[in-house]
Amino acid sequence: MDVAKALTIAGSDSGGGAGIQADLKTFQELDVFGTSALTAVTAQNTLGVQGVYPLSVDAVKEQIQSVGTDIAPGALKTGMLFSSEIIRTVSDMIQEFQWEKLVVDPVMIAKGGSALLQKEAIKCLKKNLIPLAYCITPNLPEAEEIVGFSITNREQQELAAQSIYKMGAKHVVIKGGHGDGEQATDLLYDGEDFHFFTASRIQTKHTHGTGCTYSAAITAELAKGRPIYDAVSTAKSFIQDAIENQLGIGAGHGPTNHWAYQKRKANQQISF
Numbered sequence: 285m286d287v288a289k290a291l292t293i294a295g296s297d298s299g300g301g302a303g304i305q306a307d308l309k310t311f312q313e314l315d316v317f318g319t320s321a322l323t324a325v326t327a328q329n330t331l332g333v334q335g336v337y338p339l340s341v342d343a344v345k346e347q348i349q350s351v352g353t354d355i356a357p358g359a360l361k362t363g364m365l366f367s368s369e370i371i372r373t374v375s376d377m378i379q380e381f382q383w384e385k386l387v388v389d390p391v392m393i394a395k396g397g398s399a400l401l402q403k404e405a406i407k408c409l410k411k412n413l414i415p416l417a418y419c420i421t422p423n424l425p426e427a428e429e430i431v432g433f434s435i436t437n438r439e440q441q442e443l444a445a446q447s448i449y450k451m452g453a454k455h456v457v458i459k460g461g462h463g464d465g466e467q468a469t470d471l472l473y474d475g476e477d478f479h480f481f482t483a484s485r486i487q488t489k490h491t492h493g494t495g496c497t498y499s500a501a502i503t504a505e506l507a508k509g510r511p512i513y514d515a516v517s518t519a520k521s522f523i524q525d526a527i528e529n530q531l532g533i534g535a536g537h538g539p540t541n542h543w544a545y546q547k548r549k550a551n552q553q554i555s556f
């Protein structure tokens with residue numbers, strides 16, 4: 285049996301809405317076997333992050349080594365890496381295993397406002413990890429942090445994508461969820477053309493883990509051998525369904541609904 289496999293290198297979210305937990309749920313829903321390497325343990329819920337406890341560099345390295353030498357992933361993603369030391373270690377391991385289908389989710393700020401990437405680590409991310417990325421998926425604030433200028437319109441979004449592409453990423457996806465207007469438009473740049481993915485903006489506070497889930501969906505599709513355009517298209521549909529069908533968990537920024545995409549597809553097949 286030919287099973288698609290994916291690896292997530294990220295932090296743990298005790299609330300289950302983001303991080304490793306969201307990634308593995310997404311892999312499972314998209315029929316991909318998920319493996320993981322934890323970079324940090326967080327104490328968090330829908331109200332915010334109460335604590336961040338990074339793992340040692342050796343612990344991160346050994347987890348990746350264990351997966352890489354036995355369960356070769358067809359694609360992998362990074363999420364919260366926390367520090368320069370962890371970023372460098374992860375970058376070294378990716379090069380050691382010659383993994384090409386790397387999706388970088390440059391996690392910097394949690395929904396509750398807590399910083400999840402140290403300031404000095406952003407430079408390391410740009411120098412060491414972005415050049416290895418097959419695809420990078422910043423939201424607007426993250427993209428602004430990476431390129432150093434404001435993004436308030438389509439032209440600036442395109443300029444930011446081109447700037448990040450020049451840093452070495454093969455494909456750049458700048459998500460529009462933090463923008464204004466009735467539509468949320470994500471941009472995919474492949475070095476030559478811009479592609480746009482638009483969906484209705486959902487007015488809700490229950491969006492915890494959207495970035496993790498979106499990038500995990502891209503990773504899962506790449507692991508199955510899908511081309512980047514199809515992978516982003518599926519991820520856009522997956523996250524739209526997840527946001528629209530709220531679970532209403534917790535008193536703060538609740539998690540998205542990882543079941544919604546497959547349930548909609550199943551219902552469509554039944555009605556057909």
